[in-house]
Amino acid sequence: MRNFTQRRIDRFFALPNDTATSPEVVQHFRRNFLVNFGDLTMWLFGASFVSVNTILPVYATKLTDSPLVIGLIPALTDAGWFLPQLFMAPYVERLTRKLPTIAWLGALERVPYLVLALAVLWLNTLPRPIAVVIFLVIIAWKSLASGLVAMPWQELIATAIPVSHRGRFFGISHLTGHLLGVAGASMAAIILARLPYPRNFALTFFIGFLGITLSFVFFMMNIEPQTTQAATPQNNHQHYLQRLSKILRGNANFRTYLLSRGLTYFGGMAYGFMAVYGVQRFGLPDAQAAVFTAILFASGVAGYAFWGPIGDRVGHKRVLELTGAFWLAALLMALMAQSVEVFYAVFALMGINRAGGVLGDLNIAMEFGPEVERPTYIGLARTVTGPVLFLAPLMGGAILQLTSYPVMLGVSLVFAVAGLVILRFRVVEPRGLPTTTSLPNGSQK
Numbered sequence: 001m002r003n004f005t006q007r008r009i010d011r012f013f014a015l016p017n018d019t020a021t022s023p024e025v026v027q028h029f030r031r032n033f034l035v036n037f038g039d040l041t042m043w044l045f046g047a048s049f050v051s052v053n054t055i056l057p058v059y060a061t062k063l064t065d066s067p068l069v070i071g072l073i074p075a076l077t078d079a080g081w082f083l084p085q086l087f088m089a090p091y092v093e094r095l096t097r098k099l100p101t102i103a104w105l106g107a108l109e110r111v112p113y114l115v116l117a118l119a120v121l122w123l124n125t126l127p128r129p130i131a132v133v134i135f136l137v138i139i140a141w142k143s144l145a146s147g148l149v150a151m152p153w154q155e156l157i158a159t160a161i162p163v164s165h166r167g168r169f170f171g172i173s174h175l176t177g178h179l180l181g182v183a184g185a186s187m188a189a190i191i192l193a194r195l196p197y198p199r200n201f202a203l204t205f206f207i208g209f210l211g212i213t214l215s216f217v218f219f220m221m222n223i224e225p226q227t228t229q230a231a232t233p234q235n236n237h238q239h240y241l242q243r244l245s246k247i248l249r250g251n252a253n254f255r256t257y258l259l260s261r262g263l264t265y266f267g268g269m270a271y272g273f274m275a276v277y278g279v280q281r282f283g284l285p286d287a288q289a290a291v292f293t294a295i296l297f298a299s300g301v302a303g304y305a306f307w308g309p310i311g312d313r314v315g316h317k318r319v320l321e322l323t324g325a326f327w328l329a330a331l332l333m334a335l336m337a338q339s340v341e342v343f344y345a346v347f348a349l350m351g352i353n354r355a356g357g358v359l360g361d362l363n364i365a366m367e368f369g370p371e372v373e374r375p376t377y378i379g380l381a382r383t384v385t386g387p388v389l390f391l392a393p394l395m396g397g398a399i400l401q402l403t404s405y406p407v408m409l410g411v412s413l414v415f416a417v418a419g420l421v422i423l424r425f426r427v428v429e430p431r432g433l434p435t436t437t438s439l440p441n442g443s444q445k
Contacts, residue, residue, distance in 0.1 A: 012168075013029065013030050013033065013165075015029065015162055015164060015165070016164050022225060022226075024225040024226060025159070025160065025162065025225045028160070028223040028225060029160070029161070029162070029165075031221075031223060032160040032161065032222055032223060033160075033161060033165070033169060035218050035219065035221040035222055036157060036160070036161070036169070036173070036218075036219070036222065037169070037172065037173045037176070038215070038218030038221075039215045039216070039218040039219040040170075040173035040174065040177055040215070041173055041176045041177040041180060041215075042177075042180075042211055042212065042214045042215035042218060043177065043211070043212050043215040044173075044174065044177025044178060044180065044181050044297075045177060045180035045181055045183075045184050045211040046113075046184075046207075046208045046209065046210065046211020046212035046213075046214075046215065047181070047208065047211070047212070048180070048181035048182075048184035048185045048188065048208070048211075048293055048297055049184055049185075049187075049188050049204045049205060049207050049208030049211065050113060050116070050204070050205055050208040051185075051289075051293045051296070052073060052074055052077045052272065053074065053271055053272055053274065053275060053293075053296065053350075054275040054289045054290070054292045054293040054296065055188065055192075055201075055204065055275075055289045055290060055293060056073050056139070057070050057073055057272060057273070057275055057276050057289075058275055058276060058279060058286055058289035059120070059201050060073060060135065061276060061279075062124065062197065062198075062201075063123065063124075063128060063131050063132050063135060064128060064132050066397075066401075067273070067396075067397035067398075067400035067401050068394060068397040068398065068401065069132055069136070069397075070272070070273065070276060070397060071272060071273070071393035071394050071396055071397030071398075071400075072136055072139070072393070072394065072397075073139055073272060073393075074271060074272030074389075074393045075272075075389070075390045075391070075392070075393040075394050076136065076139050076140045076143045076390070077139065077142075077143045077146075078143075078265075078386070078389030078390065078393075079143070079147075079386050079387070079389050079390035080140060080142075080143025080144040080145075080146055080147045081143060081146050081147045081150055081382070081386075081389075082147065082382040082383060082385060082386030082389055083147060083382075083383050083386035083387070083390070084144065084147035084148050084150070084151070084383070085147060085150050085151045085378065085379040085382035085383050085386075086244075086376075086379035086380055086382065086383030086384070087379070087383070088148060088150075088151035088152065088375075088379065089151060089375040089376045089378070089379030089380075090240050090375075090376075092151050092152050092155050092375045093372075093373075093375045093376065095152070096226065097224055097226070098152040098153075098155055098156045098159075098224060099156065099222060099224045101152050102149055102152045102153050102156060102219070103220060105145065105148050105149035105152070106149050106153075106216055106219065107216070108145045108148075108149075109142065109145035109146050109148075109149050110209065110212055110213055110216060111145075112138050112139075112141040112142035112145065113142060113205065113208060113209035113212060114206070114209045115138055115141075116138050116142070116205050116209075117202050117203075117205035117206035117208075117209055118202070119134060119135070119138060120198045120201045120202045120205065121198055121199070121202050123135060123198070124197075124198050150382070151375060151378065151379060151382075154362070154366075154378055155374065155375050155378070156222070156224060157169075158366050158374060159224070159225055160222065160224065160225060163366070163367070164312070165312075166312075166363055166366070167307075167308040167309065167310075167311040167312035167316070167359065167363055168308050168309060168312055169308075170304075170308055170358070170359050170362055170363065171304045171305070171306075171307060171308015171309060171311075171359060172304070172308065173304075174300065174304035174308075174355060174358065174359065175300075175301050175304035175305050175308075178297040178298070178300040178301040178304060178351075178355075179297075179301050181293070181294075181297035181300070182294050182297045182298045182301070184207075184208075184211070184297075185290050185291070185293035185294035185296075185297055186290070186294055187207070188204045188207075188290040188293065189287045189290035189291055189294065190287075191203050191204050191207075192204060192286055192287040192289070192290055193285065193287035197286075200286075204290075243376065244376065244380065247369070247373070247376065247377070247380065248380070251368065251369070253368070253427060253428050253430060253433070254368045254369070254377070254380075254381075254430075256422065256426045256427050257364070257368070257381075257423070257427045257430075258380070258381065258384050258385060259422060260419050260420075260422040260423040260426070260427055261361070261381070261385050261419065261423075262384075262385050262388045262419070263415050263416075263418045263419030263422065264324060264415070264416060264419030264420065264423070265385055265388045265389050265392050265419075266388055266391075266392045266395070266412075266415035266419070267327065267412050267413070267414075267415035267416025267417070267418070267419055268327070268392060268412065268416070269392040269393055269395055269396035269399075269408070269411070269412045269415070270331065270334070270396055270408055270409050270412040271350070271393075272393050272396075273393075273396055273397075273400070273405070273408070274292075274334065274343075274346065274347070274350065275288075275289050275292045277334070277405050278292065278340065278343045278346075281337075281405075282339075282340045282343070284340065292343075292347050295344055295347040295348055295351065296347050296350060296351040296354065297351065298348075298351065299347070299348040299349070299350070299351030299352050299355075300351040300352070300354060300355045302351075302352060302355075303323075303351060303352040303353075303354070303355025303356055304355045304359065307319050307323070307355055307356040307359045307360070308359055310322075311359055311360060311363055315364075315429040315430075315431045316359065316360040316361075316363045316364040316367070316431075317360070317364060317423070317427060317428075317429045317430070318429070319356045319359060319360040320356065320357065320360035320361070320364065320423060321420065321423055321424050322356060323352070323353045323354075323355070323356030323357050323360065324353075324416065324419065324420040324423065325420065326349050326350075326352050326353040326356070327349070327350070327353040327357075327416055328413065328416055328417065328420070329349050330346050330349035330350050330353060331409055331412055331413045331416065332413070333345055333346045333349065334346045334409055335406055335409050335410065335413075361381075364430065365377055365378045365381035365382070366378060367430045367431050368381075368430045395411075396408050396411075396412065399411060
């Protein structure tokens with residue numbers, strides 16, 4: 001039995017013969033796969049206690065009843081993650097080692113989680129406007145820090161994990177992380193139900209901080225493969241902007257993909273409001289937010305179990321198409337829901353959608369361009385669509401203030417359909433397509 005298990009493990013970590021990668025990547029592949037697996041799973045466990053889509057919006061209702069403020073939570077989170085990445089790309093392209101940069105940015109990223117856990121103990125004693133501003137500043141801090149570390153982290157993963165195993169890496173890591181997240185959300189539900197406010201939220205957020213701190217310990221065990229320096233001038237912003245323009249003008253397939261993602265993100269404007277909608281519509285207690293989180297994570301387990309292998313085999317465009325269909329189904333069910341049980345199914349569909357969306361979006365952006373320009377393509381995919389991710393929840397909040405939840409869900413549905421149609425019929429799967437390298441002087445190789 002032991003020999004059989006060992007053979008299966010060896011087979012899993014075996015790289016295809018046609019995988020173009022350096023001997024150093026091969027040498028440290030197994031170790032780097034495992035420590036990054038530990039990093040991502042512990043991060044997801046910690047995140048289950050500080051869920052942007054469930055627990056944080058419900059906590060925000062303790063400070064304000066404004067839909068715009070609640071919409072700012074996912075808006076700041078997504079914009080903070082997406083917007084800085086393009087501006088980090090030229091810096092990352094010049095780095096031969098990303099690990100030192102990720103180390104200090106990763107530490108900066110984790111501090112606001114501790115600050116949040118401590119702050120909730122006294123925010124309720126402050127005037128409401130001041131408390132709301134402090135809360136949003138903390139959210140903006142953690143979001144911007146995540147966006148700054150995102151680009152070098154993705155590039156390190158792309159360097160250490162060959163393309164043949166990236167889908168499986170993200171899939172298995174997210175699957176395990178979401179299993180732990182189900183346990184974490186269950187713990188959060190007990191804490192929120194049994195402890196008085198605000199100590200219940202403070203303890204919940206503190207446990208989340210411990211989880212993501214442990215993830216940092218795992219990450220620092222990486223052995224980063226040496227890479228060559230990209231052919232990018234040190235401080236020539238004009239040439240860099242010209243290269244960005246050349247990529248967007250010259251790669252119509254990538255440009256169409258960005259359009260489809262932008263429409264899809266507008267279609268996701270309802271995501272951050274679902275938990276508050278369910279709690280308010282059916283008169284549920286605050287602990288229900290953790291139950292919704294558990295359903296999100298549990299269904300995410302199922303999603304990550306098959307989205308990763310599907311993406312490795314048939315491409316991540318197909319994954320994004322299928323997950324888009326799951327989001328349409330979730331929106332339709334939310335519009336027609338007459339009981340909280342139906343809402344459980346809504347969150348189950350959301351979890352499956354989220355799993356495929358994360359995997360597909362992380363991986364497909366790495367495949368549109370040549371390896372030397374991978375940070376730039378990743379940065380463009382994130383930053384160009386970043387303003388949409390900021391505006392979409394605010395649009396949802398504005399629609400709520402003026403109309404109602406059903407109207408906002410309907411608008412979200414229209415955008416989601418448009419994004420899915422363009423992705424399905426206008427975007428070509430980038431894997432296997434020929435790529436060219438756009439150098440700063442405008443030439444190609």
